[in-house]
Amino acid sequence: MSILTNLLKTYEYCEENNLVDNYSENDTVLLPIYHQNIKAQNMNLLEVTLDENGNVLQTKFPRDTTYIFPVTEDSVARSSNVAPHPIEDKMQYCINKIADTVKYDSYLMEFDAFYNYLKQGDAKDFMSSIRLFITNKNSYDNLLDTITLPELVKLDGGKIEYKASNGRIKKYNFGDTFICFKVRNSKTGEYRDINNFYDLHRSFIDYIDDISQGKSGRCNISGDNQILTEKHRGLLGTAKIISVSENTETYLGRFRIGSDIIRVGRKTSEKVNLMMKYLLENKNSCERLAENLFLVNWFLDDVKNESGFNIINNETWLSEVNLEEIENILHEPAKKPVSIDNDKIGDAFSKGSNKLSPKSNYYLMLIDKSSKGRISIKYNREMTNSQLVQSLVSWQKKYVWERYDNTNKKELCFVPNFYSMLISAYGVERDKKLVLDNENFKKNQYQNLILAMLDNKSVPINIKNALSKNIRNRNCYNQRWNFILTTALAVLSEGRKEFISMRPQEEQTRSFLFGRLLAIYEKIELDVLTRNIRPQNTSNEDDPSTKIRTTNASRLWNTYVNKPDSTVVTLEQRTRVYANKLMGSERQFGSYVKAEKAKEEIAKLFEEKGFWTVKKNTPLDDDFIFGYYSQRKDLYSRKNEEGSNE
Numbered sequence: 001m002s003i004l005t006n007l008l009k010t011y012e013y014c015e016e017n018n019l020v021d022n023y024s025e026n027d028t029v030l031l032p033i034y035h036q037n038i039k040a041q042n043m044n045l046l047e048v049t050l051d052e053n054g055n056v057l058q059t060k061f062p063r064d065t066t067y068i069f070p071v072t073e074d075s076v077a078r079s080s081n082v083a084p085h086p087i088e089d090k091m092q093y094c095i096n097k098i099a100d101t102v103k104y105d106s107y108l109m110e111f112d113a114f115y116n117y118l119k120q121g122d123a124k125d126f127m128s129s130i131r132l133f134i135t136n137k138n139s140y141d142n143l144l145d146t147i148t149l150p151e152l153v154k155l156d157g158g159k160i161e162y163k164a165s166n167g168r169i170k171k172y173n174f175g176d177t178f179i180c181f182k183v184r185n186s187k188t189g190e191y192r193d194i195n196n197f198y199d200l201h202r203s204f205i206d207y208i209d210d211i212s213q214g215k216s217g218r219c220n221i222s223g224d225n226q227i228l229t230e231k232h233r234g235l236l237g238t239a240k241i242i243s244v245s246e247n248t249e250t251y252l253g254r255f256r257i258g259s260d261i262i263r264v265g266r267k268t269s270e271k272v273n274l275m276m277k278y279l280l281e282n283k284n285s286c287e288r289l290a291e292n293l294f295l296v297n298w299f300l301d302d303v304k305n306e307s308g309f310n311i312i313n314n315e316t317w318l319s320e321v322n323l324e325e326i327e328n329i330l331h332e333p334a335k336k337p338v339s340i341d342n343d344k345i346g347d348a349f350s351k352g353s354n355k356l357s358p359k360s361n362y363y364l365m366l367i368d369k370s371s372k373g374r375i376s377i378k379y380n381r382e383m384t385n386s387q388l389v390q391s392l393v394s395w396q397k398k399y400v401w402e403r404y405d406n407t408n409k410k411e412l413c414f415v416p417n418f419y420s421m422l423i424s425a426y427g428v429e430r431d432k433k434l435v436l437d438n439e440n441f442k443k444n445q446y447q448n449l450i451l452a453m454l455d456n457k458s459v460p461i462n463i464k465n466a467l468s469k470n471i472r473n474r475n476c477y478n479q480r481w482n483f484i485l486t487t488a489l490a491v492l493s494e495g496r497k498e499f500i501s502m503r504p505q506e507e508q509t510r511s512f513l514f515g516r517l518l519a520i521y522e523k524i525e526l527d528v529l530t531r532n533i534r535p536q537n538t539s540n541e542d543d544p545s546t547k548i549r550t551t552n553a554s555r556l557w558n559t560y561v562n563k564p565d566s567t568v569v570t571l572e573q574r575t576r577v578y579a580n581k582l583m584g585s586e587r588q589f590g591s592y593v594k595a596e597k598a599k600e601e602i603a604k605l606f607e608e609k610g611f612w613t614v615k616k617n618t619p620l621d622d623d624f625i626f627g628y629y630s631q632r633k634d635l636y637s638r639k640n641e642e643g644s645n646e
Contacts, residue, residue: 002380002382003241003365003377003380004221004241004242004272005221006361006363006380006382007271007272007275007276008221008222008268008271008272008275009300010275010298010300010303010363011030011271011272011274011275012271013300013301013303014030014275014303019303019304020032021035021198021201023068023195023196025065025066028278028281028282028283029066029068029278030274030275030278030303031068031274031277031278032201032202032205032274033205033267033270033271033274034070034071034072034204034205034208034270035068035069035070035071035201035204036068036069036070036071036076036085037066037067037068037069038066038067038069038178039064039065039066039067040061040062040063040064040065040066040067041063041064043061043172043177044176044177044178045061045062045067045177045178045179045180046059046060046061046091046143046147046174046177046178046179046180047059047060047061047062047067047180047181047182048133048143048179048180048181048182049181049182049183049184049191050129050130050132050133050181050182050183050184051129051183051184051186052125052128052129052183052184052185052186053129053132054129054130054131054132054133054136055133055142056133056139056142056143056145056146057146057184058146059143059146059147067088067178067180067193067194067195068194068195068201069085069087069088069089069180069194070085070086070087070088070114070194070201070204071085071086072085072086072110072208073229073231073266074231075089075110076233077231077232077233077234079238082102082103082106083106084103084106084107084110084111085107085110086110086111086113086114086204087111087114087127087130087181087194088178088179088180088181088194089107089178089179090175090176090177090178090179091140091158091174091175091176091177091178091179092158092175092176093106093107094107094111094134094179095134095139095140095143095158095174095179096134096135096137096139096140097137097138097139097140097141097158098140098157098158098174098175099175107134108134108135111127111130111131111134112131113211114127114204114207115127115128115131117203117207117210117211118203118207121199122192122199123197123199123200123203126183126192126197126200129181129183130181130183133181140158140174143174144160149162149163150162150163151163151169155171157173157175158173158174158175159171159172159173159174159175160172160173160174180193180194181193181194212227212266213227214227214228214229214266215227215228216228217263218263219263219264219265219268220262220263220264221262221264221265221268221272222265222267222268224265224268225265226265226266226267226268227265227266228263228264228265228266229264229265229266229269231269232264232269232273233269233270233273233274233277234373235273235276235277235280235375236280236292236367236369236375237369237372238372238373239369239370239371239372239373239374239375240273240373240374240375241272241273241276241367241375241377242262242264242269242272242273243373243374276296278303279296279298280294280296280367282304282305284304284305284306284308285297285298285303285304285305287310287312289312289366289442289443289446290439290442290443290446291439291443292368292369292370292439293366293367293368293369293378293439293442293443293446294366294367294368294369295311295312295364295365295366295367295446295450296364296365296366296367297309297311297362297363297364297365298362298363299360299361299362299363299385300360300361300362300363301357301360311364311392311450311453312417312418312419312446312450357385358384358385358386358389359384359385359386360384360385361382361383361384361385362382362383362384362385362387362388363380363381363382364379364380364381364450364454365377365379365380365381366378366379366380366446366447366450368443378443378447379447379450379451381454383454388454390456391453391454391455391456392453394456395415395453395456396415397495398458398493398494398495399415399416399459399490399491399493399494400413400414400415400490400493401413401414401415401416401486401489401490401493401499402414402486402499403486411499413499414486414490415490416486416487416490416491418446418449418450420483420487421449421459421463421467421487421491422436422442422445422446422449422463423435423436424467424470424483424484424487424488424491425463425466425467425470426438426441426445426466427480429476429477429478429479429480432479432480433479433480434480434483434484445460445463448460448463449463458494459491463491464491464492467484467487467488467491467492468488468492468622470484470488471484471485471488471622471625472557472558472561472562473557473558474554474557474558475554475555475557475558485625485629488625489625489626489629492622492625492626493626496626498626498629498630499629499630499633502630502631502634503626503627503630505605508605508609508627509621509623509627510606510609510611510614510618510620511620511621511622511623511624511627512623512624512626512627512630513602513605513606513611513627514560514564514568514620514624514627515620515623515624515625515626515627515628515629515630515631516598516602516627516628516630516631517568517571517599517602517631518553518557518560518571518624518627518628518631519553519627519628519629519630519631519632519635520595520598520599520602520631520635521551521552521553521571521572521575522551522553522554522632523591523595523632523635523636524575524578524579524582524591524592524595525551525552525553525575525578526548526551527578527582527588527591528578528581528582528588529548529549529551529578530548531585531587531588552570552571552574552575553571553575556570556571561619561620561624562617562619562620563617563619564617564618564619564620565616565617566616566617579592579595579596582595591635594635595635598631598634598635
């Protein structure tokens with residue numbers, strides 16, 4: 001019930017702040033009650049311009065434009081039943097020459113009922129022009145005379161043939177085409193349509209309220225006495241968030257009839273569903289996560305999400321934060337989320353740039369279209385804006401890492417988004433991409449991640465375990481290894497800061513030290529291989545001469561993690577020849593010296609910490625990847641490279 005109450009509360013907040021019925025061609029509109037909209041695309045809608053006498057002046061098939069039109073309780077939820085919209089509808093209802101007789105008569109009755117209700121004025125004049133057109137027996141022919149389709153041929157029943165731009169003959173049925181009207185004022189030359197005709201909208205709302213009949217009662221959502229309804233709008237196609245089951249077994253024993261489960265007022269139903277419709281259509285508040293799974297989130301005092309907040313989609317970069325300052329961020333209380341994408345919301349709380357109150361509410365829903373007729377709300381959460389910020393700050397402190405940014409040519413801090421976490425943990429490499437095909441599994445994991453973030457918990461253990469497994473199986477990921485590596489480092493870090501500097505010696509574990517050694521052996525071999533291949537480089541990326549073969553460290557990666565003591569001996573033997581080449585190179589001698597010093601330091605720490613006494617070939621834990629990363633970063637650092645002439 002709180003879900004529906006929150007939607008109602010949000011709609012009424014929008015009413016109070018004049019956010020309802022603000023039409024814009026390029027923006028999502030929060031509709032007034034008893035109204036619907038349709039988007040023009042693929043010739044599904046014909047815009048007809050009339051003069052005051054109902055004569056056709058112009059017709060066109062618009063694109064990517066949304067039109068508003070009035071509806072009734074029956075027409076908005078119609079399927080196969082005859083239930084016309086009162087003013088604008090498909091031509092099978094409102095154009096007499098091609099319309100079904102029953103549909104046309106029903107449409108004209110609905111139209112006239114509202115027309116006769118109107119008092120003299122602009123709204124009635126507008127309706128009068130439309131009525132002259134729809135009652136004209138030649139209306140269909142007049143339309144065709146103004147439609148600019150090449151080689152148009154009329155067929156029976158509203159069907160036509162015409163020549164498309166590619167030269168092919170196409171067939172089209174006008175019966176399924178929605179028709180919208182514009183009326184030109186002969187005195188002023190101005191054009192009027194329903195989209196921004198707010199007086200007409202208001203008149204229609206009053207009309208429906210005046211003629212509404214039915215059982216009255218207390219609405220369980222609003223608490224008001226209203227005319228109750230069992231007919232509710234479909235939102236994702238015909239799928240509904242409120243529906244009354246026709247299967248008696250779902251309520252027998254607890255309720256007398258299905259409608260006793262929840263009593264919803266007609267006005268409340270409209271407001272709840274229109275609010276949900278707006279949130280689903282607004283790209284700033286809705287994100288498709290998986291097949292038929294949508295995340296909907298909004299702020300009570302920023303329904304349009306002008307703050308640009310996105311909890312799910314963007315990988316968050318800290319491009320304005322120097323790496324030298326990141327340690328302070330990780331250890332000092334933050335006033336806002338440490339991210340470029342989410343710092344706007346933090347600014348809004350602290351500076352009032354968008355008038356977001358810390359005590360106001362943030363809402364989030366996970367919506368699953370479980371069937372053609374029903375929408376399942378899998379998760380619903382309400383929290384204050386300040387609680388949201390705290391959760392975001394905590395999450396981003398724990399799962400922040402660094403990644404090289406080609407644009408800025410430097411390492412920047414980032415927090416992987418949920419999608420990156422999922423495909424890094426469970427994705428299969430296919431065509432140079434990571435792919436996760438199981439949609440149901442993806443839905444569940446998204447939900448778990450969202451709950452973890454909002455509840456200030458850690459990344460679910462199954463995702464951590466999957467990432468832990470993947471970083472041990474490097475050879476399974478030829479193209480996306482670096483992506484998996486950086487994502488795993490961020491997720492498994494839990495506040496570690498190895499990307500700032502090398503971990504203090506007293507905190508370096510056995511796994512960490514073995515990881516350092518692995519990075520050293522890899523660097524020694526790569527230094528020789530890259531030097532040898534440079535003279536052969538070409539602009540062709542697919543040229544075999546530009547490819548560096550797999551290093552021994554990479555080839556033995558899995559074996560090394562599981563049997564480090566014996567594998568390190570193998571790597572030492574196999575990389576000796578490369579180390580000798582570095583030692584004999586004046587240009588690369590510095591790299592050799594740095595690698596050898598690092599190995600000596602690690603050997604000393606093994607001895608001091610007694611790690612040689614650990615049972616031989618005990619597998620490494622996740623800490624090895626942090627040792628590997630830290631050592632690799634240190635070895636590639638030119639700043640500290642002793643003796644290097646590069």
